[in-house]
Amino acid sequence: MRxxxxxxxxxxxxxxxxxxxxxxxxxxxxxxxxxAPPAGVTAxxxxxxxxxxxxxxxxxxxxxxxxxxxxxAPSAVRDAARLLSGRAGHYTYISSRSVYAYPAPAGxxxxxxxxxGASPDxxxxxxxxxAKRGGELAALDAFGDRAxxxxxxxxxxxxxxxGRLPWWLGRIARGGPVIAPGPRxxxxxxxxxxxxxxxxxxxxxxxxxxxxxxxxxxxxxxxxELLDSCARVTGSxxxxxxxxxxxxxxxxxxxxxxxPLWLPAGELYDTxxxxxxxxxxxxxxxxxxxxxxxxxxxxxxxxxxxxxxxRPDRPRVGLDPTTEAKLLAG
Numbered sequence: 001m002r003x004x005x006x007x008x009x010x011x012x013x014x015x016x017x018x019x020x021x022x023x024x025x026x027x028x029x030x031x032x033x034x035x036a037p038p039a040g041v042t043a044x045x046x047x048x049x050x051x052x053x054x055x056x057x058x059x060x061x062x063x064x065x066x067x068x069x070x071x072x073a074p075s076a077v078r079d080a081a082r083l084l085s086g087r088a089g090h091y092t093y094i095s096s097r098s099v100y101a102y103p104a105p106a107g108x109x110x111x112x113x114x115x116x117g118a119s120p121d122x123x124x125x126x127x128x129x130x131a132k133r134g135g136e137l138a139a140l141d142a143f144g145d146r147a148x149x150x151x152x153x154x155x156x157x158x159x160x161x162x163g164r165l166p167w168w169l170g171r172i173a174r175g176g177p178v179i180a181p182g183p184r185x186x187x188x189x190x191x192x193x194x195x196x197x198x199x200x201x202x203x204x205x206x207x208x209x210x211x212x213x214x215x216x217x218x219x220x221x222x223x224x225e226l227l228d229s230c231a232r233v234t235g236s237x238x239x240x241x242x243x244x245x246x247x248x249x250x251x252x253x254x255x256x257x258x259x260p261l262w263l264p265a266g267e268l269y270d271t272x273x274x275x276x277x278x279x280x281x282x283x284x285x286x287x288x289x290x291x292x293x294x295x296x297x298x299x300x301x302x303x304x305x306x307x308x309x310x311r312p313d314r315p316r317v318g319l320d321p322t323t324e325a326k327l328l329a330g
Contacts (some may be wrong), residue, residue, distance in 0.1 A: 001020075001025045001064045001065060002026045002028070002064045002065070003020045003025050003026070003028070003063060003064065003067065003201075004028045004029075004084070005020070005027060005028065005041075005068075005149075006030050006048070006067065006068040006069065006070065007029075007030075008029035008030075009029065009038075010035055010159065010309065010311075011160060011161050011162075011193055012094055012152075012157070012193045012196060013067075014037075014159055015157070015159060015193040015194050015197035016069075016197040017037065017038050018038050018087065018197075019127045019197040019198055019201055020040060021040050021041065022168075023149065026248070027039065027042070028044060028063065029043050029171075030044045030055075031044075031048065032046070033045045034047065036265070045057060047204040048080065052079060055079060055080060055083055058080070058083060059301065060316075062087045062088065063084070063090070065090045065091075065204045066088045066092065067092045067094070067200060068081075068092065068093050068094065069094040070135060071128070071132065072124060073122060073126075073131065074119065074121070074122045074126070074134025074137070075120070075122060075123055075138075077093065077120065077138040077139060078141070078164065081138050081139050081142035085142040085143055086202070088143075088147065091139050091143040091145050091146060092137055092203070093136060093139040093146070093147065093150070094149060094200070095132050095133075095135065095152070095211075096147045097152065097215065097272070097275050098115075098132055099118075099132050099136060100112045101113045101115050101116070103267035103268070103270065106271070107275070108276050109209040109279065110151070110212065110213060110279055111205040113269070114133050114136075115133050117300050118130045118133035118137060119241075120134050120137040120138035120188035121134075132324070136149050140210070141225050143186060145209045146209060147209055148200075148203055148208055148210070149211040149212065150196065150203075150212055152196055152215065153189055153273075154188075154189065154190035154215075154273075155191055155192075155196060157192040157193040157194055157293050157301035158178050158193070158262060158295065158296050158299075159193060160193070160308060161308065161309040162311060162319060163308055163310060163316060164260035164261055165294070165297050166297065166301055167317055167318040168227065168261070169233075169234060169298050170302055170321075171238075172227065172230040172238045173233055174238070175238045177239045177241050177245055178227075178239065178240055179319065179328065180224075180227055180240040180242045181223065181242075181255075182243055182244055182245065183242070184222065184224030184227075186222055187219035187222055187273060187274060188220065188221050188223060188226065188261065189215050189216050189217070189218045189220060189221060189273045189274065189277070190215065190220070191216055191285075192292075192293045194288075198286075199283075199284060200214075203282055211285060212279055212285075213275050213277055213279065213280055214265040214285060215277050215280070216287040217277050217287075219323060220290070221289075221290035222285055224242075225290055225291075226290055228240075228242055230290045230293070230294055230298075232291075233294055233295045233298045238327065245264035247263070247330075249264065251326070253319065256268075256317075257317050258317070258318070258319045260318065261302070261314055277282075285301055
């Protein structure tokens with residue numbers, strides 16, 4: 001198979017590129033040159049923020065599959081998809097469950113209503129949900145029933161450049177008492193980037209089309225199991241201090257950003273952690289145990305000297321040490 005990876009040097013894109021390489025596929029990567037692509041690929045340089053000029057490297061060539069992870073202006077997806085529609089057999093867009101109108105009720109499937117106001121012609125100044133839905137519309141417009149929309153939820157695993165699981169690993173590795181957001185049996189829903197990559201390549205090769213919620217089943221793991229795994233793989237003697245959501249919120253702790261992965265019960269929790277998953281599972285999605293994801297992420301961090309890369313367009317996450325100290329003292 002001949003794969004064109006738009007991106008392919010960080011996190012999900014790199015996971016897809018590496019998975020394709022392990023299959024012996026012929027892989028071409030279009031990237032901006034900020035990070036070295038995996039070995040063995042044909043590397044092309046282009047900047048999709050520059051419109052048609054940034055796609056000049058794709059003026060020639062044919063591919064069986066295209067995978068696109070773009071999360072910025074939908075017009076970038078539009079330009080690439082239009083350019084490739086006659087020279088590629090299939091187009092996979094890594095989208096997001098954020099495309100559903102908020103709040104998304106628990107169990108919502110792929111037929112749930114999308115956000116309104118999205119356009120494939122939109123530029124940079126649109127919220128994330130509209131950007132991802134606009135990207136979907138652009139892919140569908142150019143490829144029709146040859147387009148696959150992988151609507152991922154929370155993505156973790158080696159290569160993460162958002163900082164959520166890496167922050168927890170780093171904090172627990174430092175030891176001592178650690179604020180842990182309760183209840184410890186809070187169910188989580190996510191996908192390991194490598195499991196997402198495997199499913200995307202399998203599905204694209206089979207010619208699947210339309211939207212799929214590419215996430216684990218709700219409760220694939222719990223907050224307690226995740227943090228216990230962090231302590232185990234780091235060899236830490238950290239003491240997890242399980243703290244009620246009400247206490248955390250009263251102290252001004254921001255869910256999701258101050259304590260990554262944590263959401264108290266409510267609309268946002270239902271939207272992000274209780275989504276429908278059966279269509280993707282029926283189509284072959286399999287999610288590895290959380291212990292494996294945590295252990296491999298820690299091994300990757302250690303190879304990097306303990307620090308994770310940080311996407312420049314995303315804010316850093318993690319609880320301020322002063323806030324944590326006050327909570328622990330209380």
